[in-house]
Amino acid sequence: MAAPYELIYYGGVPGRGEHIRLVLEEAGSPYSDTAALPFDKSREAVTTVLEGQQGNPPYFAPPTFRHGDLIISQTSNILLYLGPKLGLAGQGENDIYRVNALALTALDGLSNEVHDCHHPIAVELYYEEQKEESHRRSKEWVKNRLPKHLGYWEKVLKSTEGPWLLGSSFTYADLVVFQCVDGVLFAFPKAMSQAKQSGKYDRVFQLWEAVKARPNIAAYLSSERRQKYDWGIYRYYPENDVVAD
Amino acid sequence: MAAPYELIYYGGVPGRGEHIRLVLEEAGSPYSDTAALPFDKSREAVTTVLEGQQGNPPYFAPPTFRHGDLIISQTSNILLYLGPKLGLAGQGENDIYRVNALALTALDGLSNEVHDCHHPIAVELYYEEQKEESHRRSKEWVKNRLPKHLGYWEKVLKSTEGPWLLGSSFTYADLVVFQCVDGVLFAFPKAMSQAKQSGKYDRVFQLWEAVKARPNIAAYLSSERRQKYDWGIYRYYPENDVVAD
Known part of the structure; x- marks a missing residue:
């Protein structure tokens, strides 16, 4: 066994x-x-x-x-x-390294950077102890980093002609980007709504929708196994829910 | 060819x-x-x-x-x-995943976290524009994170009985930890001197010495190909060169 x-x-x-x-x-x-x-x-x-x-x-x-x-x-x-x-690492020779690069980039940019928006000074301190710095960082992040990251993923999807990051082959990098975008939608809904309405990142939001609609993912997301965002990486603080100027 | x-x-x-x-x-x-x-x-x-x-x-x-x-x-x-x-990923089955985990942990903890000490708010802003936050973060980092990270690497070396992270087998994770420790020595010399004198992290400093003494590494470090620390990840700012209380 x-x-x-x-x-x-x-x-x-x-x-x-x-x-x-x-x-x-x-x-x-x-x-x-x-x-x-x-x-x-x-x-x-x-x-x-x-x-x-x-x-x-x-x-x-x-x-x-x-x-x-x-x-x-x-x-x-x-x-x-x-x-x-699990058959989710691409089909071409060395695709695993392309997929790993994409996954690492999503985790850096749309997970770690977002976490640090509520803990810019120290993970050992409470949010309330770094609230001011957190607000400043969130404003900067929404203004400069969010468009940079969304623009990057849009560029990847455009270059490979989609629907997935590697083109026709669905990989775990698509799942990572889905989860990261989903988390940012929770943490910064106003900025993400603005990003969506801009029409500049249609391929990214389409990827998010397409992953969400995959049968096994849809079943999982509506199950009890899917936990709610709360105190983890992606947090919602109304005072940090800002839009770019 | x-x-x-x-x-x-x-x-x-x-x-x-x-x-x-x-x-x-x-x-x-x-x-x-x-x-x-x-x-x-x-x-x-x-x-x-x-x-x-x-x-x-x-x-x-x-x-x-x-x-x-x-x-x-x-x-x-x-x-x-x-x-x-290059024969630097261990000899046991699946060692590559152990080595990758260790390398990622060093890069997260002793490279990315250190970079963010001088840019806690935004990489798009100059250091001078986030100097106050940088100072606060550096103090917290030296106090809480540095001992946590050094203590972790000491624990790994102790558990595998050294001299390398995987025990007798030298891997690229040892090179990553060497470079990270080397960078932190440049950025936070006072705190690292204090750490060294404490005697709590002898295995970590021994690893740094042992890597530095490897013939090919020693030759490289004294060559022109080895560049100096300056404006990159590891920066020296006297005002941030603090010790734990």
Whole structure:
């Protein structure tokens, strides 16, 4: 019997673990997820696995993923491991490296940068302790970075003639961009509405719609397994819900 | 004839391209590097390759790397591509995923987080325009994050019994951690001196010394190809050169 896929992540928000769930759900692949446990239990599972076991080094932060004796961390790394196994890493020679580059770029630009909008000074401090800096960063981000990132993804989709980032081949990079755009829609609805109405990023919003409509993804998104945005990467603060000047 | 390895990056600072150089130098592998061109020419090469060519999508930012028809971006991705080819990705089954996880963690924690110490609000603004926030972030980073990261790497080295992150097998993750520690030594010399004197992170500083002493690395570091820190990721601002309280 093949070893099971085990996502070890805390519950309560989609978080970075969400990218792993989406590839497994798209592929219709069975997996276990500690996020389904009571919060304390899921946190305990995360802490234990980070200590390093079975010939694997300790890791710094979740998500972590176990497959048989292998334990790995880092979102993009877990996707890289699963992508080829689930047929979601492209069909051309070396496509895995193109897909990984695109996934890393989305995670940098539309996930990490967005997280830092509410925690620009330190993750160890509460939002309320860096509210002023957060507001300043959010305004700058919406003004300069959001159009830069959306424009980049529009350019990729235009260059490969879509509908997906690699052209006709659907890959896990499409799922990553979907989840990132979905999170930014939650965190900055006014700016995203403005971006949508501008007509400059139609291919990006079409990709988001098209991923959402894929049968396995649609079923997942309407299930209880899909968690709500709250205190994680993507947060809604009315005072930061700004539009570009 | 095998296709050459081509690093396409701008000159003037080590930057993220430095991680690519270090693996190629360690392996004694020939490569070309646009950083050796006059600055305008290197910037032009970077801009051109980012547009997407030869069946490769456009990319967001350098470093980019060309090998034959393949063009890829993202530091960790280029390392992942080169690592196994250069014998620097471990010897066990699936070690590449362990090495990639470690490399990504070092790049997140000791490179991206450090960069954001001088640009916490926006990369589009000058340091002088976010000096106050930068100072606040630097103090917090030195107090909370630096010990957390150094402590993590010490734990990894302790768990695998060293001298390298994977134990006896030298991998590109060791080179990444070397370069990151080296950069932090430049940016925060007082805090790093304090960290060293504490004796809590002896394995980490030993790894830095041991990598620096490897023959190919030592030769490279004393060559003209090794560029000086200046305006890049690792910057020295006396006002931010603080120690933990």
